[in-house]
Amino acid sequence: MNALSFHPPDAAQPPQAADEAVVRFEGVAKTFAARGRQTAVAALEDIDLTVRRGAILGVIGRSGAGKSTLIRLVNGLEKPTAGRVLVDGTDVARLPEKDLRQLRRSIGMIFQHFNLLSSRTVYDNIALPLEIAGASREDIRQRVDPLIELVGLADKRSRYPAELSGGQKQRVGIARALATRPKVLLSDEATSALDPETTRSILDLLATINAELKLTILLITHEMAVIRGIARDVAVIDNGRIVEKGDVFDLFTRPRHPTTRTFLAAESGRALPAYVAERLTERAGPGSQAVLRIIFRGSHATDPVLSQITRTFAIDVNILGGTVDAIAGRPFGTLIVAVPDEADLLKRVTAFLTARGLDVEALGFIALEADRASAPAAQNEGGHSHVA
Amino acid sequence: MSPEIIRLIASSTLDTLYMVAAATAIGTLIGLPLGVFLATSKRGELLSAPLANSILGVIVNATRSTPFIILTVSIIPFTRLVAGTSIGTTAAIVPLAVAATPFIARLVEGSIREVDQGLIEAARAMGASPLQILAKVLVPEALPGIVLGLTLAIVSLIGFSAIVGVVGGGGLGDLGIRYGYQRFMPDVMAAVVLVLILLVQGIQSLGDALSRKLNKRVRHG
Numbered sequence: 060m061n062a063l064s065f066h067p068p069d070a071a072q073p074p075q076a077a078d079e080a081v082v083r084f085e086g087v088a089k090t091f092a093a094r095g096r097q098t099a100v101a102a103l104e105d106i107d108l109t110v111r112r113g114a115i116l117g118v119i120g121r122s123g124a125g126k127s128t129l130i131r132l133v134n135g136l137e138k139p140t141a142g143r144v145l146v147d148g149t150d151v152a153r154l155p156e157k158d159l160r161q162l163r164r165s166i167g168m169i170f171q172h173f174n175l176l177s178s179r180t181v182y183d184n185i186a187l188p189l190e191i192a193g194a195s196r197e198d199i200r201q202r203v204d205p206l207i208e209l210v211g212l213a214d215k216r217s218r219y220p221a222e223l224s225g226g227q228k229q230r231v232g233i234a235r236a237l238a239t240r241p242k243v244l245l246s247d248e249a250t251s252a253l254d255p256e257t258t259r260s261i262l263d264l265l266a267t268i269n270a271e272l273k274l275t276i277l278l279i280t281h282e283m284a285v286i287r288g289i290a291r292d293v294a295v296i297d298n299g300r301i302v303e304k305g306d307v308f309d310l311f312t313r314p315r316h317p318t319t320r321t322f323l324a325a326e327s328g329r330a331l332p333a334y335v336a337e338r339l340t341e342r343a344g345p346g347s348q349a350v351l352r353i354i355f356r357g358s359h360a361t362d363p364v365l366s367q368i369t370r371t372f373a374i375d376v377n378i379l380g381g382t383v384d385a386i387a388g389r390p391f392g393t394l395i396v397a398v399p400d401e402a403d404l405l406k407r408v409t410a411f412l413t414a415r416g417l418d419v420e421a422l423g424f425i426a427l428e429a430d431r432a433s434a435p436a437a438q439n440e441g442g443h444s445h446v447a
Numbered sequence: 448m449s450p451e452i453i454r455l456i457a458s459s460t461l462d463t464l465y466m467v468a469a470a471t472a473i474g475t476l477i478g479l480p481l482g483v484f485l486a487t488s489k490r491g492e493l494l495s496a497p498l499a500n501s502i503l504g505v506i507v508n509a510t511r512s513t514p515f516i517i518l519t520v521s522i523i524p525f526t527r528l529v530a531g532t533s534i535g536t537t538a539a540i541v542p543l544a545v546a547a548t549p550f551i552a553r554l555v556e557g558s559i560r561e562v563d564q565g566l567i568e569a570a571r572a573m574g575a576s577p578l579q580i581l582a583k584v585l586v587p588e589a590l591p592g593i594v595l596g597l598t599l600a601i602v603s604l605i606g607f608s609a610i611v612g613v614v615g616g617g618g619l620g621d622l623g624i625r626y627g628y629q630r631f632m633p634d635v636m637a638a639v640v641l642v643l644i645l646l647v648q649g650i651q652s653l654g655d656a657l658s659r660k661l662n663k664r665v666r667h668g
């Protein structure tokens with residue numbers, strides 16, 4: 060399918076540096092004024108954030124964290140109460156109504172509940188932004204047909220939204236958002252109403268669009284799986300503030316903020332196996348062992364450190380669980396082990412691992428003696444070539 | 448029944464249709480935009496004009512709460528001004544239209560308020576102007592509901608049109624009262640009631656079918 064070729068690089072625009080900001084939040088705050096019996100709500104505070112041209116930036120946060128408010132500031136659906144939101148250098152809030160409408164045509168948006176017109180067919184829904192922009196019937200046809208092709212709905216051209224599945228509706232939403240050739244795509248929980256498999260296919264479509272059309276994407280979600288599936292950069296928002304931001308791989312492998320950890324806890328690789336979680340205690344008991352989480356990042360993911368520990372310290376290491384995974388295209392392994400809780404052995408093991416570039420996290424203690432035999436020695440969810 | 452009576456019933460039916468059709472046309476012409484405005488002009492809404500919204504709301508409510516017979520009589524000077532006379536079928540259109548307009552406005556308002564707010568949001572995000580949002584999103588999406596509302600309005604107007612016989616409006620209601628009741632001709636009364644039932648049934652079925660055809664929110668094979 061070469062349906063993507065319809066989008067030639069805009070010749071009128073000068074070549075732009077790759078790290079140039081398309082969207083930029085500068086000290087942004089948004090407070091919803093008190094009204095009636097409701098008190099004022101500080102939805103966003105102190106937001107500094109940059110979306111670079113061609114990037115996919117994911118913003119993750121709990122319900123009510125301020126994600127929708129954040130994304131709505133970009134196309135001026137909300138106005139900041141402090142600071143500025145710049146799109147290609149233009150302060151969105153200062154644009155007169157007419158120019159704002161013009162700007163919005165260069166910003167596509169997709170929604171959790173798709174927001175398609177039930178009275179219009181697939182074709183006519185995708186045509187709507189072009190009609191609004193005053194395009195001719197012929198121009199609309201030349202634009203819409205390849206878009207339908209791009210999102211893989213050629214056979215649904217004349218169907219109404221009620222006749223489509225959730226994933227198909229979101230494909231229409233995406234095609235509609237692309238109709239006016241935007242420079243940024245805003246995605247507000249676009250996959251939250253979809254099952255994991257459909258989510259995957261929609262994320263793949265977005266990734267394709269990002270790669271082939273060089274379209275910048277700002278995506279908000281409450282699911283870590285969405286971030287790891289598509290974003291390279293991520294910001295964690297909690298209670299209206301950005302508490303952590305950076306490279307997706309770094310954030311997944313070295314989360315610093317408790318909120319980030321909470322999101323990661325739900326991720327398969329980070330969760331403790333149930334039989335460990337049940338027995339884990341904060342303090343050492345009689346006969347208990349220390350439980351460590353060892354994190355292998357990138358190039359270290361295949362180091363045979365466990366056998367090195369066993370040899371160097373002459374101890375037995377119990378493997379309680381672990382996975383090897385890829386995040387943002389880089390390998391990432393987690394291993395949960397128990398080592399004897401002796402004097403300063405724990406300190407020395409930790410130092411040994413840290414010196415080899417691994418992250419070590421002490422999780423607590425576990426009494427293994429009683430059910431050593433019944434507990435599975437290791438849950439080999441992924442291959443552990445380095446264990447051998 | 449004599450051929451004369453049958454001719455009378457036919458011409459009265461035409462009178463009724465004429466009055467109802469004209470009143471519906473006028474009521475829709477004014478009531479539709481009014482309803483759209485009522486649905487979009489509260490504080491913070493698309494056309495945000497809270498003062499105009501409340502004033503209009505009060506007028507609409509006042510008109511709707513006045514019993515039709517009282518409304519008809521009390522606006523006679525206005526009717527004379529508009530129609531040149533206060534008696535006859537054409538004059539009867541005036542009170543019917545006056546009653547239909549706020550009724551239709553409220554029904555249209557209701558249908559438009561049913562439209563998912565997310566669609567307004569999506570249209571704004573596309574750079575649509577308030578008028579474009581009205582014309583391309585709100586009215587088309589509300590159309591199945593508006594059609595049902597108009598059907599209801601027409602059926603109500605058929606009922607109201609029987610009352611304007613009091614001021615010499617003519618039509619089926621007038622015929623029923625004058626022949627069926629005052630001259631005690633039960634067969635005329637029965638015929639009038641039958642024609643009215645058929646009219647209402649027909650219009651309701653037509654409205655339902657049209658609304659169903661326009662409604663793409665549900666799958667139908």
Ligand SMILES: Nc1ncnc2c1ncn2[C@@H]1O[C@H](COP(=O)(O)OP(=O)(O)OP(=O)(O)O)[C@@H](O)[C@H]1O
Nearest residue numbers: 091100102120121122123124125126127128129281
């Ligand atoms: N128009 C508004 N008026 C008043 N308060 C608002 C308004 N919009 C949002 N808020 C408040 O601002 C806060 C952030 O809301 P927002 O919709 O941005 O959260 P969110 O992160 O998108 O949540 P969710 O994941 O549930 O969609 C909430 O406390 C919300 O109640």
Ligand SMILES: [Mg+2]
Nearest residue numbers: 126127128248
């Ligand atoms: Mg939200």
